[in-house]
Amino acid sequence: MLSTKEKELIAQIWERLTPVAEDIGSDALLRMFASYPGTKTYFSHLDISARSAHLLSHGKKIVLAIAEGARDISQLTVTLAPLQTLHAYQLRIDPTNFKLFSHCMLVTLACHMGDDFTPVAHAAIDKYLSAFAAVLAEKYR
């Protein structure tokens, strides 16, 4: 459950991350690949080395989608409808991986924001990313 204050905080934070979407996204992905090598299996068709064009563009895509959802969290199912279909019928990423990615995104944000990544911000974003992942997996079955 997200309070109004939390939704505002989340929207603010992701708005500020949009200009550095590439850096944030690729950092989170690299962390996930390093800590959870099994996740690399979904990317065997891409070059996911640090600073590669694929990694940067993919990281950017993910962060921009998260930021877009953050603009109006109450509309998450509508906003994510196309991505729901993509993940359910084409990508078919096991949803456990969403948790792994979310954790790495939190670490990326902690490194990026330092003490500005307060426990309250941490809680709000963790809740948001959980909701995002749940909506993303809704069409799976």
Add this chain to the structure above:
Amino acid sequence: MVKWTDQERSTVRAVWEQINIDEVGPEALARVLIVYPWTERYFGSLGELFTASAVLNNAKVAAHGRVVLRALDEAVKNMDNIEDTYAALSQLHYEKLHVDPDNFRLLADCITITVACKLRSAMGPQVQATWQKFLSAVVDALQSQYH
């Protein structure tokens, strides 16, 4: 028994050396109580935990956070034998404290994130991976006496 490369040993030690227990302990415990409020079930004796600021200003939370982080020092000093090192603590958490081991993972994640806030760019992907491998070994050791 977990195998460690020399690189991994020095990474864990290097991270540990940069951690101020008096700062990270209280914050990591505060984070777990704020981000995962159901963990409060284990901390009835700590008093006011209803709001984030209550948790953050709670001296008992801070003191307990320091206790938990200090215990990690034993694991850093005994990386080749974390399981034996924590056998007694594992028994305590199972038989007396009745803690669901999933909570160890939640606290481990909060410790990692707190450390990341302090270390920032010094906690790159490889360092994070190694540090998490270390905390996983600690979490496994804390479960070892559950039966």
